Amino acid sequence: MTTLTTTDPRTGASSDTGIDATDADGVAAITAAAASAFAELRRHPRAWRAGLLRALADGLEADRAALVEAALAETGLPEARLNGELSRSAFQFRLFADAVDEGGYLEAIIDHAGQTALGPGPDVRRMLVPIGPVAVFGASNFPFAFSVIGGDTASALAAGNPVVVKAHSSHLVTSQRSYESLSQAAAAYGAPAGTLGIVYGQQAGAQLVADPRITAVGFTGSLSTGRILQGIIDERETPIPFYGELSSLNPLVITPGAAAQRTAAIGEGLYASVTGSAGQLCTKPGVAFVPAGAEGDALVADVVARAQGAAAQTLLNSRIHGAFDEIRVRLIEEGGARSLVAPHAGEDGFSLTPAVLEIDAAAVTAAVAEEAFGPLVVIVRYAALDEVRRALQAVPHSLTATLHSEPEETGVRGDLTDAVEDLVGRIVYNGYPTGVRVSWAMNHGGPWPATNTQHTSVGVTAIRRFLRPLAWQDAPADVLPVELRDGAVDVPRRVDGVLELASA
Structure with missing residues (x-):
């Protein structure tokens, strides 16, 4: 085992973290646990998942002092900035909880069987469903908001997926303590083991991306590293989406x-x-x-x-x-x-x-x-x-x-x-681009090389990255998600081409 070090950028002094680099067996065990957790997570109703997200936010608030202390020593960022970033992270979890409760992100659609202009049509019902375990890479410049407790983690969990984070080498202790805060809150809430995982070390990150149980990768970092990760994905037997925020000059x-x-x-x-x-x-x-x-x-x-x-x-x-x-x-x-x-x-x-x-x-x-x-x-x-x-x-x-x-x-x-x-x-x-509002309308993405995706990594629609469409044709009611069954439902949906609001 290789014990990893951390460096205080304010002084340049390095010290042992007591954290070992995750070996190949460790990565495999963590992704296997995530795959097992996914089988259970996808069966929970939206209200349960929203409650989990709020419990995670509460856990972060309770651990604020220890988390900020760790980040101060590993990033050199001002305490006010770190406290603001931690508040933003907790806010993101709660915002996604609200979105899960509202349910519009599911894009639920029902086309009843009947006569159409092209002849008889079957009953078809469609909505977005979670994709599976997601790998999230922590960012150097945001030890909270774009790392273990960041928007990629929050949006992937909101979609119904387990998350395995690759800790950034610049703030290993902060990452470890952030993970512990989330995992303890998740366990107390009753989330299955494997809902959250973390790996350490460059090689572990590469093995995580290559692991066949991982279904998507979220990354914020350099263009050169992003290309390396994309290359690993290209070598996989089954390709997966890579959501990379890579480089931006911002004229x-x-x-x-x-x-x-x-x-x-x-x-x-x-x-x-x-x-x-x-x-x-x-x-x-x-x-x-x-x-x-x-x-x-x-x-x-x-x-x-x-x-x-x-x-x-x-x-x-x-x-x-x-x-x-x-x-x-x-x-x-x-x-x-x-x-x-x-x-x-x-x-x-x-x-x-x-x-x-x-x-x-x-x-x-x-x-x-x-x-x-x-x-x-x-x-x-x-x-x-x-x-x-x-x-x-x-x-x-x-x-x-x-x-x-x-x-x-x-x-x-x-x-x-x-x-x-x-x-x-x-x-x-007539403003300035630094400071990205976390909201429903925000888009934090752009054409290559800013990102390689049509989606945003900030705001509610970031959840779309970790969902896939699934259609049920002529399905018995008992196999349908509750959001696609006939009758009153608590989500907006389009029924036979007409947009209907959620039932009260």
């Missing part, structure tokens, strides 16, 4: 009117969005389009002044810290960007100050459109909106695009909306 465009009217406010907001959580957010605006001229110059000067006066911030791990300046130098030497503010390493741990680069829109190529994980922004100066449109074609598809404009700039705003709507999964107006 932000400031119109001439906005730059003139809100110079200081946009400078402050842009800087905060770029440097929040040390720039280690997948929605960070990595490239900002600023008009040429005096107003644009003033806005850039504002951002530069803030960066020059900033203290060093702690990055999550040595890999991110080491790669940061490599990418910055590459953007300069290969992309042609100019350095306005160079970063400086802090005195302790994996810390550094922000960096600001600048380039003319006409010179933007794919070489300067690389995601830099950390507090760095590339400011693109443009003289005409056509330059913005052309430069956007060099920017990889992203999770978000942000447009700052003034009320009277309707034509410009419309043109920019048209320019970005095929490139991203969310368009933000």
Whole structure:
């Protein structure tokens, strides 16, 4: 057995975790338990499952102090940020419980037997059903909201599936304690053994994805690792869906009117969005389009002044810290960007100050459109909106695009909306993309390489990833799910083409 270590990024000091890497037999035992649990979970009614989700949220709240303490020592993130993230995780479980109670996510449909325009038609009833054990990979930058207790776990459980998490190497102890919190709450509620599982170590993660009992994979991380996991899936005898959130540059465009009217406010907001959580957010605006001229110059000067006066911030791990300046130098030497503010390493741990680069829109190529994980922004100066449109074609598809404009700039705003709507999964107006609301309407996804899916990983519709459609034709009533039987039901459904609301 290999005992794994953890590192405090605030100091760079490593220590033993007492956690052993999971071997192949261990992975197989965990997935077998998950498969056994699935057979029982799928028989429970929705009300039971909603109760489980609320019990898990209560368990997290009860363990808040210990969970935050562990994450502080493994991520270097501020305590307020970690408490907020833990609250978000508990909220997600409760939101999915509400969605399970409501039942609309099932997409229940009934077509009764009868005469149709094409002749006699059979009775057909359809709804979404759980797919089976789901593998979830924890993310480095969200030790709670996108890791063991994150949205992938919550949505997969809400759909009726067991979950096996691969703990992220940057916060192993946090992952272990998060798992213990969930598993204890699940056991107390009466969930079957194997409803939740966890594996540790890189090799265990690969074996988990290859395991034939796993039916889907949720992943938030680098594009390179995502491609490795997809390659493992491609070698499986039975392919499964891979839901990867992988890379995003998130262009932000400031119109001439906005730059003139809100110079200081946009400078402050842009800087905060770029440097929040040390720039280690997948929605960070990595490239900002600023008009040429005096107003644009003033806005850039504002951002530069803030960066020059900033203290060093702690990055999550040595890999991110080491790669940061490599990418910055590459953007300069290969992309042609100019350095306005160079970063400086802090005195302790994996810390550094922000960096600001600048380039003319006409010179933007794919070489300067690389995601830099950390507090760095590339400011693109443009003289005409056509330059913005052309430069956007060099920017990889992203999770978000942000447009700052003034009320009277309707034509410009419309043109920019048209320019970005095929490139991203969310368009933000006069705001900032960091901070993703957990709600019914949210979409946190985008065209490749932002994600490789049509679905979202945040919000209620994230549950759709872990469900599959099943139709029953001419089925006896006793084999049908209660949601598809004739009579009053507690879910909305479409009956013979007519949408019916849930019965009171």
